[in-house]
Amino acid sequence: MNAVGLNITWIIFMPILVIIIGLFYLGAARKITARIQNRYGPPIYQNIIDVIKLFSKKNPTNHGVMFSLGPVMAFSGMLISLLFIPIGNKALLSFNGDIIVLLYLLVIAPLGMALGVGEGGNPMGTIGIARALTLMLGYEVVLVISIISVILYTGSASFMEIIKMQSGGVGHWFIWPLFLSALAMDMALQGMLGEKPFDQPVAPHEVASGPMVEFGGKYLGLLQLYHAIGIVVETGIFVNLFLGGGTLFWWFVKSFAVFFVALLINAVMPRFRIGQAFAFFWTYPAAIGLIGLILVAILK
Amino acid sequence: MSEAIKTFFSPSVLGPEIFYGSSVALFLIGLYMVLVKKNLVKIAIGLTFIESGVNLFLISIGYVWGKTAPILNKTLMMGTPSKEVVDPVPQALVLTAIVIGVAVTAMALSIVIVIHDKYGTLNISKIKELKW
């Protein structure tokens, strides 16, 4: 009873925490990228200020009901996805769904955004969505290959089970036995996070920020929140699968570490063309993932 | 006189070869005409040749050495007629077959007339408007 009550509390509290931390991630990202590029950069809390500003902004253009509902759906979708990954040993709702459930919950958010963008009717936005979906077709395969190898290795698709098996120190983390899968997943993660070289959907110089082109004011604010949660969720999957979870603090540290790697790559890489990006995912990361998967299948 | 005929038709003079052989020969000649000749009338004649061959064969299977026609007189009726006369059935059959042959030939010729009328030729290789 007590445990359940505690869990419910965490379920309510965790999203707020994640939003704030996620916004800090974004701020940190801008700062770190700036430092790498030898700029000063905005303060680390800049994104929080941005969101507040966006929500208080008046009269953003509205193109219809779905246009409004899209960002809401994106935000809510990411919120519900968040509850299905354990964060810092807190199971939240993840007893009620395994990795595959999560994978499909993760789709709700982009879908909502895509529908909103669609109603916006700006061709640049739609091109961005088309690119994003193409990219998704690319990295999803890699992601799934890695996840299958983890499931095969552990014999379970439940996050909590997988985290439990990795308990007992750094040596038990699955990143060691499943190194190839982890590598492949990290590459996929780069695409999921939309960091360079995989930021074609939003590429400002080509499609004017792509999906975001029509959104302003609180729409953009919602999307910012969605993005903030998304970073935590996506890195969190990696943390839970390969880095053994951990307490709340260490969990976020690991999560940020994963994000930091992505940032470093982002800061130094140019952008692929979308076709190249897609082909890239289906060649090297997929091959690495498959080799890892075969190894798992053979050794198991 | 009848002795002479009997000798002539005895196995020593004419074997089965002459009847069977000539019926096969007629058949083959007819078949050859049908297959090689281009003229419709000649083909029709070939058909009658084939028929004649078959008819000859039919009539010759009824023959018995030295027996008379199957028309009974008083003396024949006394004994067992079947010992004295040839088999009458092939004769009846041939009668029918001949009439049928005549009918077929008549049909063939009448169609040939129409063909000649419409196509202006009797060459079978040129009469193929209906094909495929």
Add this chain to the structure above:
Amino acid sequence: MMKLLYFIGCFSGGALLAFLLGSFSPLLKKFITFLAVILGAVLFATMGTSTYQLSLLFGNQVIFGIDTLTQFMVWMTLGIAFIVSLVLWSHSELSPTFFALFLLNVLGTVLIFMSRDIVSFFFSWELMSWTAFGMILSDGWEKKRSAAVKYFMWSAAGAYMVLIGFSILFAATSAIRFENIVMSVGRVSHGWLITAIAFLVAGFGVKAAMMPFHVWAPDAYSESPHPFTGFFSGILSKTGVYGIFIAFFYLAARLEAVPMLRVHGTSIFGYIMVWIGAITAFGASLIAVHQEYGKKLLAWSSVSQLGYIIFAFGIADSLGMTGALSHALAHALFKALLFTILAGVIMRTGTDHMASLGGLIKRMPLSFIFAVVGGLALAGIPMTIGFTSKWIIYEAGINGGYIFPTTLIFAASTAAFLYYYRFVYSIFLGPLHEEHQNVKEVPATYWISYILLAIPIFYFGLYPGKLVGIISTILQSYNLPALTTYTATSVTTPLGTFNGMVVGLGFGAALIVGLIVYFIGGRVRKAASQTDKYLAGEVVTNEFELHYSVDFYRFLERKLSWLLKISAQKFYEFIGELIRFVADINRKMFFCGNGQAYLYYMTIVLTILILSIWRIKP
């Protein structure tokens, strides 16, 4: 006995009446069809689970039986048939023949599920096939001809493969009833049994649009009369699935014992089917991504979804069977929904060319909402039946260790997301075209049917256990491995758990939170016009084509061109050319027109016979 006859008479009599009276009044044909379907459903409800015998051929008893699986499939069929008959109220332009054939088609389909012996099965099978052909043809659109011919040819080929399979079984066991065949199947030699199963699976696979035999499906689905397409793709393909189930259930069990035929812990047929299913799902969805016409897109999507079912059947353990049957229902529901919506769109706008549509959300909001619902199910978003079944299938694939096919299946699912977005965007979103300014929302029969279809989609999404429960009962009645770890709202597999209700409530709560956050923000301004957009300073007017819908995934297509080039269609076209060549030679030789040549042939035959007979008897 009598009830079955009433049931058959209800449909066939309805067909006859609709055909005879339909030409007098369009109302009558619609009414009769509607009534016949409802009456049929009522009759079926009273029939319960029972067995009926009919004396049909040479006084032989053919058997029709109803068990749980039959009930499942028949209710599915009758349900979609009801939807179609509802939608047909708005389609007076279809000929009475169409209505009559539709009823016969439903009858044939239902009888397939009921039949318990070879004769009645094949009878129903062929009935279902040709009536569908008639329907494709019945509203006389000239373009449909090649699609109809293609469909008919393939379904005949499939039916004949089934026939060969059945007849081999009959020859080996001398039994026509399935139960007797099962009893004597032990006497059948392995070679014959394998041949029979191969023919059966291939034959049923044609109907289920299995990959090398799928070429008819996209054309036939997209060219069939629009209100009927949902039934066509949703239900008729399931007869193939059902057939595969029957073949496996009755016969493959015998092959399990042969070690040579076991690969990867299952029979080799299962293994082959897993791969075929995965390739079908993957390949078809990649092709669907590049379609320009809505019906074609959904048609390829159907092929792809059927690949999932075949994949799951191939796995053939408790999870696989459950997944296959539940996806059969799921596909029937959401594909019927999507095709019906598209039928409504076509009815209102007259086209399914996606680039010519767009922005219809403004005029047909209800259709849009249900298109999203159908799309959620198609893409397998949790809370819909599509996810329930797909999830079980994935778990089955991973649990069974079919790692590569499962990967393909996942990729196919992602591709489904691609083409689904394209579908919804191109038709409902984006700018509204000038000529569609005055388009009206679909009539009530349509949106009632949308609602009726959406209810089970969400119900079984939120209560996945209910669906699994139904299917487990079926599987247990067939003594097959069944999934037992489920409650009303959740299902547990060896790998993990899924609780539909929690996800649903959670998402509901999240949505409320999102809306609260949304309303916290400031007021919004409605866009002044369609051109009121950020377009990098360009001044645009209504003449500008702002609808990004042609070659939607061009970059993808360019990268995958090598894969898309592999086409079964081309192979079949080559075969067709070859047959035509042989046919011409044959025709020009044996019917050359020269009378003398015919005599030659006669003589040659005579000679050949003579020579051959001399060889036989010296």
Add this chain to the structure above:
Amino acid sequence: MVSPILLIAIPLFMAFSVPIWGLISKKLPKLVPFFTFAITTAILVSLLPTLFSGQQGFNLTSVTIAGIKPPYGINLTFGPASAFFALIIQLVALAASLYLFEYEPPEPAEKFYMLFILVVLGATGMVLTGDIFNMFVFLEITSISSYALTAINKTGHSAEAGFKYLLLGSLGSTLFLLGIALLYGSLRTLNMAQLSLYIHQGHLDPKVLMAVVVLFIVGLGVEAELLPLNGWVPDAYEAAPIPVVSILSGVVAKAGLYALARVLYTIIGIETGVLNLLLIFGILTLLSGELSALRQKDIRRLLAYSSIGQMGLIILALGGGNSPMAMVGGLFQAFNHAIAKGLMFLALGIMAAGFNKWDMESLAGVGKAKPYTTFLFTIGLLSTLGLPLFSGFWSKFLIIFGLVHSGQVVYAALALIGSVIEVVYFARLLGYLYGKDPSEELLNSTLESKKGFALLGMTFLAAFVILIGVYPDFITNFILGGTAELVYKSFYISSILGGI
């Protein structure tokens, strides 16, 4: 005194009497064929109850002529097989004679009606007779009247077709006669039961037997449309008047088929290995016919090729005679094919009436111009394709099952490939008939054509197709009996000659 002999005597009398009717009124001869066949059909139907009495469920009566008992006199055998084929012939003839009401035959009309009656009479005689030479005579009656009817249009085409038919037909029947002569020469009898008995007892020199088999197959194969002997078929079907075509395919071909089956099954006996010949001929005929139809534009020729294909299927089924099932299927198919093809040709005649173009393009859209006729045509077509609800389904089903049952899986598979081809061209044809808009010319032709009685006849055939398709047991007793009669020759022999 109802006797099967009336089936022959009455048409003969009526055929002879046509000129007398013509004297009374010019219109009367038109009615003669119909009344003739109505009477004969009635007689046949009234005879059926006696056919199906007795312990075996059916019996075979031998009808003597001139009071001479077989084997010495000519006798008619009225058993299930004979009656079955006679029924086929009468049904098709009845429908075709109804068609004649609306049909303006080529002059001289009287002769046309006489020939029309005589061709049916000949075929009936062929299936009823129990004497092999008598069968030859009736074969000649059938074929000579067919030659005349084929050529009766008096156009170049019809004469050409008639001559081709005559060449093949007369050579074929001469070969048949040669076979009969060989049989008679060896066994001194012409009665089929006695021939069968003697051959069964081994009185026949095997060399003669083989010669007879070859001659009979080639001789009767012409009428039965076996592969290389069927060159005349498409030409005749294209050039002959439509009612004649329905008779050719429904009556003449079936009589030839019966003769072949009777001779090979009853007289020669299937134990001699002739079944293999039938199988090979059957499959070649089937595939060749279907392939030829594949790209055919002229609907008459298309149907002719399809007819060849169907005959091939029947022959193939007869070749699977090791399994009675295939045999049953074959006889059933013979029935279905006769009815369905007869129906299709008659309907085609109405479809093209007042129009006289027969290619698909010209007849495209006829489904809209003449819906009912095209509907009837479609019923025949679907039955030919072997689809359920139509009688063709059951026969094709039985044939395939029977073939596989008798171990001929490969033949069954090949036959089904042929069927798939059939589906292709028939589906294409349906597409043309329904899928286009009718041309002006076609629409105009509908105004002129009268068709009431013809449609009556066709509806009658279509009703048969559907009735049997829905409930095949209407006719299966008949077919089972027919199969038994053909396959169990001891039954046949003892019924004709008395217990031996």
Add this chain to the structure above:
Amino acid sequence: MIRRLFVLVLLIIIGYFLGTAMASIPFGAEKVDVGPYRSVGNYYVDNTVQETGGVNAVTSIVVLYRGFDTLGEVTVLFLAATGLAAILALTRERRKLKKEKPSLIMRVGTDYLFPAAIVLGSYVFLHGHLTPGGGFPGGVIIASGFLMLFLAQWRYKVDELGLKIIESLAGMTYVTIGLIGLFKLGTFLGNFLGKGTPGALLSAGIIPVIYIVIGIKVGSEMTGLLQNLRETTENE
């Protein structure tokens, strides 16, 4: 050339085959009974007098034992006449008859021979049951009389309607005789007349009746056939 060689090869094979088959039937040997039944030929010869009253066995076979064949045969001939007339019907009108007159000998000879031919023909078919011959030869002889007329008098034409009616009536009579047999004796073509003394003119029951019918019918049919062919073939 190659074609002919090929044909010859085919013919040799067929001929050899037929020859061997025929050779197994002994030529000219006694016709012994093969199996349990009597050979039909012997049966007919031995029983013709008792059963039919006809002394000419061939005739009894043709008319009674195998009377059905003969009915068919008559039908075939009828068919030939009908078919010929039907096929040649339209072409007839456009033809012109030969202009040259037949020779005197022809004309005068025909005047004498025509009645003789009619009488001879009638004799032949009336005595069909007693002597060689019968309805068919009789009919053909009568037709040959008409042939002479056609040759001698090029304008001569037989009344077609009359021919047609004679044909029809004769055919109908034949069938009617058969049907009377059916109704009186229960068997088609049954011999319902007395057998008489073998060898007498009025004997052998229905045989002479039928032969008369056949003779008339064949005569009229052959005449019609000749007339049809004549009018269409004499071109120019």
